[in-house]
Amino acid sequence: MEALPTESIQDILEWIDVRTIARLRLVCKLFNTIISSDNFARTNLAHFIQPPSGHFQPTNSSKPTYWENLFILRRTPQNYQRVFISQHLSRIKKIDWQVEMQVLSPVIGLAKSLERLHILGKYPTASPIPSEIGTLANLQVLAIQNCRLTGNIPDCFGDLAKLTLLNLSNNELVGCIPESLGKLQKLIVLCLDHNQLSGEIPSVLGNLVELTDLCLQNNQLVGVIPDSLGCLKSLGILNLSSNKLAGVIPNLTELKNLEFLLLHNNHMKGSAMSVVSGNLVKLTDLYLSNNNFIGSIHNTIDKNSFLEVVDLSNNFLSSSLPDSIGNLTTLYQLNLQNNRLYGTIPTSMELLVTLVWLDISGNNMTGNIPQGIFNLPNLDHLNLSKNQLTGELPIVSTATPFSLVHLNLSHNSLCGEIPTAISRFAGLKELYLDSNRLSGQIPESIGLLNNLVKLSVTGNQLSGNIPDSFSESVETKLVNIDLSDDALVENKDQK
Numbered sequence: 054m055e056a057l058p059t060e061s062i063q064d065i066l067e068w069i070d071v072r073t074i075a076r077l078r079l080v081c082k083l084f085n086t087i088i089s090s091d092n093f094a095r096t097n098l099a100h101f102i103q104p105p106s107g108h109f110q111p112t113n114s115s116k117p118t119y120w121e122n123l124f125i126l127r128r129t130p131q132n133y134q135r136v137f138i139s140q141h142l143s144r145i146k147k148i149d150w151q152v153e154m155q156v157l158s159p160v161i162g163l164a165k166s167l168e169r170l171h172i173l174g175k176y177p178t179a180s181p182i183p184s185e186i187g188t189l190a191n192l193q194v195l196a197i198q199n200c201r202l203t204g205n206i207p208d209c210f211g212d213l214a215k216l217t218l219l220n221l222s223n224n225e226l227v228g229c230i231p232e233s234l235g236k237l238q239k240l241i242v243l244c245l246d247h248n249q250l251s252g253e254i255p256s257v258l259g260n261l262v263e264l265t266d267l268c269l270q271n272n273q274l275v276g277v278i279p280d281s282l283g284c285l286k287s288l289g290i291l292n293l294s295s296n297k298l299a300g301v302i303p304n305l306t307e308l309k310n311l312e313f314l315l316l317h318n319n320h321m322k323g324s325a326m327s328v329v330s331g332n333l334v335k336l337t338d339l340y341l342s343n344n345n346f347i348g349s350i351h352n353t354i355d356k357n358s359f360l361e362v363v364d365l366s367n368n369f370l371s372s373s374l375p376d377s378i379g380n381l382t383t384l385y386q387l388n389l390q391n392n393r394l395y396g397t398i399p400t401s402m403e404l405l406v407t408l409v410w411l412d413i414s415g416n417n418m419t420g421n422i423p424q425g426i427f428n429l430p431n432l433d434h435l436n437l438s439k440n441q442l443t444g445e446l447p448i449v450s451t452a453t454p455f456s457l458v459h460l461n462l463s464h465n466s467l468c469g470e471i472p473t474a475i476s477r478f479a480g481l482k483e484l485y486l487d488s489n490r491l492s493g494q495i496p497e498s499i500g501l502l503n504n505l506v507k508l509s510v511t512g513n514q515l516s517g518n519i520p521d522s523f524s525e526s527v528e529t530k531l532v533n534i535d536l537s538d539d540a541l542v543e544n545k546d547q548k
């Protein structure tokens with residue numbers, strides 16, 4: 054090879070596949086000098102790669118593509134990365150990639166025309182965010198999700214004045230949310246959820262007046278929710294759940310476009326119902342569970358007439374349930390378990406015909422169960438366990454089939470016999486009636502519940518024989534059955 058002129062060697066090397074050429078730098082010093090020049094890289098690339106169109110979207114392939122090797126992988130010579138960007142990506146405006154990839158190269162900062170950078174994939178190894186992205190002045194959409202990004206969010210992202218969407222969710226980012234993000238006046242969506250971010254929520258986020266989605270859930274954020282977030286009048290989604298936030302809910306009455314409010318799994322206190330004063334007229338989903346909220350459930354809750362999900366479970370709420378709760382005619386999930394609620398279950402709940410999930414377990418509710426609750430046509434899950442409910446089970450026969458799958462009335466003071474009409478819940482899979490004062494025999498009709506896999510009636514005053522309807526075929530479907538009252542056990546042994 055030494056007898057050949059350098060130009061001839063270069064002419065030969067130019068026709069070697071660009072995915073192989075980098076390895077030849079190790080052959081000798083001359084090869085390394087030739088291959089490391091921008092002019093050689095430019096000629097070599099021209100033989101193999103056609104310039105992409107204005108919107109680049111690589112195919113989903115398990116084999117590395119040209120684009121992967123020359124632009125994404127850091128092991129590729131930077132002269133190739135520079136040339137590739139200047140010649141092939143300098144005019145690119147959109148990059149969308151949804152495949153597994155290596156770490157993002159800093160030369161991304163040379164794609165000055167880029168308006169959209171969306172990478173949804175999985176990096177084999179963790180890597181920091183290239184700060185060079187902060188120089189892409191035309192960038193409007195920046196979304197790098199599920200890519201094992203580490204380190205801090207670069208402060209320079211606050212210089213991306215045209216940015217409307219910033220999504221860095223499902224990564225391994227640490228540190229505080231940069232104050233500089235408060236300069237992004239055009240930002241509509243900010244999603245930094247499912248990372249390891251710490252520190253407080255910057256009050257300057259209240260400057261993002263165009264923001265419709267703010268998602269910071271599943272981090273390690275501390276402190277209080279800034280009052281300034283109450284100024285985000287365009288906000289439709291506020292998700293701060295699963296952090297370490299404390300303090301009270303700030304005044305959110307100006308957020309008339311808010312549809313989803315998720316503050317569950319924090320350390321917040323004060324009144325939970327301050328957010329349902331009637332001003333949040335578009336609110337559909339309210340998640341405040343697993344906090345330290347106190348106070349009562351207001352009569353004004355019905356002013357939020359579009360509510361579909363209300364989850365106030367695992368708090369310290371102490372009040373009766375208002376009759377006005379029956380006016381929430383779009384409600385399909387109501388979870389009030391593990392509070393300090395008392396009084397009777399309002400009969401107005403019979404009007405909640407869209408209700409699918411109702412859980413009032415672990416409270417101090419008294420009185421009878423309203424019969425109409427068992428007539429709700431869409432009810433799938435009903436849990437009234439661990440209260441002080443009395444009276445008989447108000448289940449009556451009807452020709453209309455019902456969708457109830459989970460019924461838990463255990464740990465109350467219910468009396469009377471188990472009604473034969475229990476068989477009307479043909480789809481029932483779990484039935485818990487244990488730890489009550491039920492008497493009489495187990496009705497034959499329970500054996501007709503062919504989908505039943507869990508049954509517990511222990512801790513009652515039941516007697517008599519196990520029903521004949523518990524045939525071997527039915528019993529084999531029951532994964533968990535507890536009939537351990539003494540009389541029932543004796544008769545079961547005799548059978």
